[in-house]
Amino acid sequence: MLIKGLKVKLSNKLVLDNVTVELKDGVNLILGPNGSGKTTLLRAIIGMVKSMGGELKVEGEKSYVPAEFFNAQMKVIDVLLSGGEGRLVEYLSYVDYLNLRDFLDRDFSTLSTGEKKLTLIAKALAEGDLVIMDEPTSGLDLRNSAKVVKVLREVKKTFIVATHDLNFLRIASWAILMKEGRVLFQGSPRDVDETMLTELYSTPVRKVEVDGNIYFLA
Amino acid sequence: MAKAKAFFLSFLFSFLALSFLLATLFGSVYIPLGELFAPQGVYKEILLDIRLPTVVSAALIGASIAVSGAVLQLLLRNPIVDPYITGTASGGAFGAVLAYFLLAFGLPFSWVIYFSPLVAFVFALFSTLVTIAIGRRGGVYGIVVGGVVVSYLFSSLITIMLVLIELRFPQVPPLTFWLLGDVQVVGWEFVVTLALLVSILLSVGIAQARKIDLVSISDEMSYARGVNPSRFRVFWVVMISLVTAFIVSQVGIVGFVGIVVPHIIRKFAGGSATTLVPFSALLGASTLLLSNVVADGALGVKIPITPITAILAFPVIVCALVRGVANQGA
Numbered sequence: 001m002l003i004k005g006l007k008v009k010l011s012n013k014l015v016l017d018n019v020t021v022e023l024k025d026g027v028n029l030i031l032g033p034n035g036s037g038k039t040t041l042l043r044a045i046i047g048m049v050k051s052m053g054g055e056l057k058v059e060g061e062k063s064y065v066p067a068e069f070f071n072a073q074m075k076v077i078d079v080l081l082s083g084g085e086g087r088l089v090e091y092l093s094y095v096d097y098l099n100l101r102d103f104l105d106r107d108f109s110t111l112s113t114g115e116k117k118l119t120l121i122a123k124a125l126a127e128g129d130l131v132i133m134d135e136p137t138s139g140l141d142l143r144n145s146a147k148v149v150k151v152l153r154e155v156k157k158t159f160i161v162a163t164h165d166l167n168f169l170r171i172a173s174w175a176i177l178m179k180e181g182r183v184l185f186q187g188s189p190r191d192v193d194e195t196m197l198t199e200l201y202s203t204p205v206r207k208v209e210v211d212g213n214i215y216f217l218a
Numbered sequence: 219m220a221k222a223k224a225f226f227l228s229f230l231f232s233f234l235a236l237s238f239l240l241a242t243l244f245g246s247v248y249i250p251l252g253e254l255f256a257p258q259g260v261y262k263e264i265l266l267d268i269r270l271p272t273v274v275s276a277a278l279i280g281a282s283i284a285v286s287g288a289v290l291q292l293l294l295r296n297p298i299v300d301p302y303i304t305g306t307a308s309g310g311a312f313g314a315v316l317a318y319f320l321l322a323f324g325l326p327f328s329w330v331i332y333f334s335p336l337v338a339f340v341f342a343l344f345s346t347l348v349t350i351a352i353g354r355r356g357g358v359y360g361i362v363v364g365g366v367v368v369s370y371l372f373s374s375l376i377t378i379m380l381v382l383i384e385l386r387f388p389q390v391p392p393l394t395f396w397l398l399g400d401v402q403v404v405g406w407e408f409v410v411t412l413a414l415l416v417s418i419l420l421s422v423g424i425a426q427a428r429k430i431d432l433v434s435i436s437d438e439m440s441y442a443r444g445v446n447p448s449r450f451r452v453f454w455v456v457m458i459s460l461v462t463a464f465i466v467s468q469v470g471i472v473g474f475v476g477i478v479v480p481h482i483i484r485k486f487a488g489g490s491a492t493t494l495v496p497f498s499a500l501l502g503a504s505t506l507l508l509s510n511v512v513a514d515g516a517l518g519v520k521i522p523i524t525p526i527t528a529i530l531a532f533p534v535i536v537c538a539l540v541r542g543v544a545n546q547g548a
Contacts, residue, residue, distance in 0.1 A: 046441040064442035070295045072435050078490035083432030083443045107488070120439075132442065 001158075005054030006044055008037075015040045016051070017181040023058070023160065026173030027152050029189065030162040033201050037181040038162035039067065042132050045160065060158065063128025065120050067135040071109045076100070079108045080123050094122040098147060114144035121148065125155060133161045166197065166205070166216035226487055230500040234277075237507040241273045246515035271403040275412060276510040277503035279401065279465050280475055282416045284502020285423055286458040287476025288483070288494045292434040293451050294353065296361050297484075298538050300476025301346075301462040304361070305368030307473065309345025310459070310466035311397060312372040313338035315379050317467075318390060338463035345372060346455050396470040398522030401510050408468055415461050420499055422457070427491035430454075434491075473524040474531035475505055481534050505530070 001023035008016040016037050030038045043049045046062055072079060080091045095101055098118045103111060108119065117140060124131050137145040145165075152159055153171050161168065169175060169189040177184040177192070177200050185196055197205035197216060206217045242265075243249055249269060253261040287300030294304075301307050317334035325333075349368045353361025376397065383390055403409065423430070433440050433447045440447040465472065479502045480494055487493045506523075509530065513523040 043438065043441075046438060048438060048441040062442045064436070064438045066436045066438040069436040069439070070434055072431070073297070073484055073489035074431060075488045075490065078431060078488065078492065079435060081431075082428050082435060082490075083440065083445065084428060124439075128442070134438070 001059060002057045003041075003045070003054075004057070006041070006051040006056075007053055008040055008044055008049050008051050010040070010049070015181050016044065018054075019178075019181070019183055020054075021176050021183060021186055022174070023158065024174040025158055027159045027161060027168070027171055028174045028176065029168050029172035030160065030176045030178060031164075031166070031169075031197075031200065032162075032178035032184075035180075036178040038178055039134055040181075041178070042134055042160065042162055045132060058130065060129035061127065062130045062132065063124035065117070065124045065131070065133040065136055067138065069116075069120065071116075073107060073109045075104070076106055076108050076111070076119055077104045079119055080104075080126075082123075084127070086127075091122060091126045094125045097125075098122050098151070114140045118144065118147060121151060125151070125157070128157070130158045130160070133159065133163075135163055136161060137163065137165055166218075169216070170214065223487055223493065227497070227500075230497060230504070234500050234504045234507075237504040238273065238277065241276065241507040241511050242269060244511045244514075244516050245269060245272070246520065268402075268404055271406055271409050272401060272510070272514070273507065274409050275403040275469070276401045276506045278409070278412050278416045279469065279472060280479075280502040280504070280506025280509075281499040282412075282419055282461050282465065282502075283472055283476045284479035284498040284505070285419055285495055286462060288480035288498040289423060289430060289454055289491065290458065290476070291480055292430050292489075292491055292494070293454055294350070294361060295434055296353075297481065298477055298535060299361060299365070300474070301458060302369075302471065302473035302476060303365045305345040305349045305365045305372065306342045306459055306462045307466050307471045308369040308372040308376075310338040310342035310463040311471050312345075312376055312379075313341030313463065314467040315376050315383070315393060315397075316341070318383055318387070318393075319379070335464050335467040338467040339460055341372070342459040342463035342466070343456060345369075346459050350451075350455070395522055399470045399472040399513070399524040399527075401469045401472070401506070401513065401523055403469070412464065412468075415464060419457065419461050420495070423491070423495040427495055430491040430495075470522070471524055472506070472527065474527040474535075475502055475509075477538075478527070478531045478534045479505055481538055 003019065003021045006016045006019040019041060030041065032038050040049055044051050045056065045058060046064055077088060081088065098121065100119060100122055103115060108116065111119065117136065121136065136148045140148065149171060152161065169192055172189040175189040175192050176186045177196060179200055184200060194205055194207045203218060208215050208217060242254065243251065247264055249261055249265055257265045283301060290299050290304060291297050314334045314337065317330050317337045320330055320333060345368050349361060349364040352364025380393055429445060432443065433445065433450050437447045480498045483494055483497045483501060487497055509523055509526045512526050513521050
């Protein structure tokens with residue numbers, strides 16, 4: 001899949017400046033500091049913001065896990081079923097996969113931040129083959145973050161994930177580094193190094209190896 | 219869970235039947251129970267030409283305002299809006315009163331009757347869009363404050379116009395009472411049109427309930443599923459303005475039913491549009507029927523209906539403000 005020459009202007013500021021990215025199967029990671037255009041890129045993919053020129057060659061049914069959403073006062077089951085004519089059966093495998101069965105009859109607004117996020121993730125997994133996630137682990141505790149990582153590792157779908165968590169590099173199949181509306185680097189996550197990340201975030205980033213796993217520390 | 223819902227639904231239906239019966243019996247004239255099934259003489263005339271059209275109208279108006287409130291609350295992500303708060307009703311009332319100025323152009327009085335819903339619609343739509351535009355910048359309270367400001371503007375304009383109308387066209391009946399809601403319908407013409415509008419509102423609301431839920435949760439999620447949430451909101455605002463304007467131009471402003479009713483339903487049956495829309499229609503109809511019993515002279519004097527619904531709404535709105543909205547951290 002290919003996104004070519006996206007140009008997006010929001011209130012007279014060029015937020016995406018000629019962004020061309022390739023997308024691979026598996027987890028496509030978008031990294032970058034606040035205001036680098038990550039969310040705008042995701043929104044351009046679903047048609048929420050219009051690009052001046054360029055083209056989107058994106059296949060498959062899209063679904064989206066937003067960074068922010070309304071604290072709807074409705075049952076979890078109604079949140080899952082919202083927007084479609086689908087029946088609950090189509091959601092149950094992912095509901096069970098994320099251990100949400102006991103929440104189905106609970107009021108969505110009374111769930112914890114992590115439980116709400118997992119609900120929206122279960123919905124997105126059931127509805128799309130191209131699952132777009134905007135900061136899926138922000139505000140989540142270690143256990144729930146681990147669940148999100150497990151989803152990205154195990155579920156066989158194409159993911160586009162914008163995040164600040166550099167540890168996602170370990171499970172990604174493709175990495176896109178964005179800064180000030182431009183693509184700084186894209187390629188295999190193995191090729192992402194300290195210098196690149198230091199430049200990306202304008203702050204020193206260190207790479208350490210523990211038990212054969214690579215970790216990045218700011 | 220489904221059992222509790224079915225129980226609640228049957229309760230709402232019985233409550234509606236009871237309200238309907240009470241509203242048919244009581245009013246400015248009491249119709250004895252015996253006359254209900256075989257009405258004769260003056261009772262027959264009152265029952266068929268005034269009481270029944272009034273009662274059916276009240277039920278339909280209550281249903282449509284409650285449904286409008288429920289849908290607006292979801293789409294605008296704000297638990298304390300309804301067509302009254304969003305300025306829709308005030309704008310509509312302004313348009314309806316403005317239509318009377320057509321008398322100045324020598325148009326016959328009967329034309330005004332047909333023209334006023336149209337002018338009302340234009341201004342209802344305009345005022346709602348202004349309120350939403352203000353609310354976009356101000357969040358949950360922005361829309362309420364915007365609505366208050368817009369309502370205030372149009373109420374002021376209405377007051378000025380009423381003074382002018384009274385001076386220049388003494389033949390026009392006083393409109394002050396009507397402005398605060400006067401559900402008194404003679405004949406069936408209005409009822410038929412209203413029934414048509416309400417059934418469209420209700421059936422589209424039920425058919426699109428899942429979509430309404432989605433748009434209420436997230437714009438991004440809506441776009442990803444091929445629903446343009448902005449266009450969807452505009453569609454609903456136009457439809458609600460149309461129905462509200464038609465109602466306002468005939469019976470004046472009926473406030474607060476649209477806030478109270480969905481709030482109660484949300485408490486007992488959850489806030490998904492799949493239940494909120496149909497259940498609000500039932501409870502909204504009952505609420506307005508009972509309010510109209512009081513308004514239509516059960517206390518020995520006719521009172522406009524909005525003061526009554528406002529008193530009913532007060533505790534519920536305070537409760538929503540203190541608990542509901544505060545809890546959402548908005």
